[in-house]
Amino acid sequence: MRLHRNLCFSVIDGLTLIFNEGNYADKVIQQLLKRDKRWGSRDRAFVAETTYDIVRWKRLYAEIAEVKEPFTRDNLWRMFAVWATLKGIKLPDWTYFENTPTRKIKGKFDELSKIRKFKESIPDWLDELGEKELGKAFWTKEIAALNEQADVILRVNTLKTTKEKLQAELFDQDIEGNFLPDYPNALKLKERANVFLTEQFKNGLFEVQDASSQLVAEFLNVQPGMRVVDACAGAGGKTLHIASLMENKGQIIALDIYENKLHELKRRAKRNGAFNIETRGIDSTKVIKKLYDKADRVLIDAPCSGLGVLRRNPDAKWKLQPDFIEKIKITQQDILQQYSKMVKVGGQLVYATCSILPSENQNQVDKFLTSESGKNFTFVKDNKVLAHKSGYDGFYMALLERKQ
Structure with missing residues (x-):
């Protein structure tokens, strides 16, 4: 492979925005791909995949390049040289690559590959948390799978x-x-x-939509003609799937606290020909209370750490903080307690996350079932989807039924 200057410059510009300005990788890459109309599909693929690659392996490459954050442009060129060397790409005769120690890079890589937190390029705290919650063997396999590029x-x-x-x-x-x-x-x-x-x-x-994500709507057991609430609908990936499973018959009420996401859902629903979806912004507790005991099915696709979808969001490893996970667990339980009241007697509820941590998943369900709000529910089944077993995103879903 021959490196082209303008494509490499775009990657360095993108990495500056992602690492030093805290911008989201997917948004940065969207902008980068609009830079030059002359670029072909291979050029755009190089920019996107190289940027994601260096984001994914940031800790490993920075350690090999002996650079620390915040990264200067020279630091980023050194990390780029590490990426290229490990990919077996010949470095051109550019100033940025002068004195690149190719042999030393390969030696350092072999040495660091024996230590999981470097090999899988993750923060210390995340490595410790993963091992604590999943056990050493499972976590080692899972984090390796979550570092692979996601299929389309x-x-x-x-x-x-x-x-x-x-x-x-x-x-x-x-x-x-x-x-x-x-x-x-x-x-x-x-x-x-x-x-x-x-x-x-x-x-x-x-x-x-990832294969694991497609399992969630199926898990909800919807039938045409039902009243279904998607309680954390977002931009509606699972809402649209539910609409197709219901054959456009019945009613889907899509709720979210973010109006802009619901606007996106409306746009997508129109394109999909899904006409049985009604969106409602959650601007007060009244919105939820009006639906108490009214729904045949409720989906709670809860906000979570997103650790199961690191393959498609590799920058999340660097943005995520331990205190966020502790706070989100409180939010998850609160949502379960309140939103479960929308399920009518004999109805069913699915609690789902795109996390692999038991503390966000089965532990939350267990806690709910032993609470005052959860005593009216029975556990039917759950599905713990791990990336190293399925080959797709990590997910969790639990089906609960409100007792007669």
């Missing part, structure tokens, strides 16, 4: 098409996708592609 998985919108038809239409555009056993609406792309530019996406025939 589509969820076919069955309100508009079938996965066989979508597969054939995308194949005609040189986008090859395979069906996944045990994931009825999933199509896994053989190679990464910008599917958002396709007519099929613009016409609402699919959404991009």
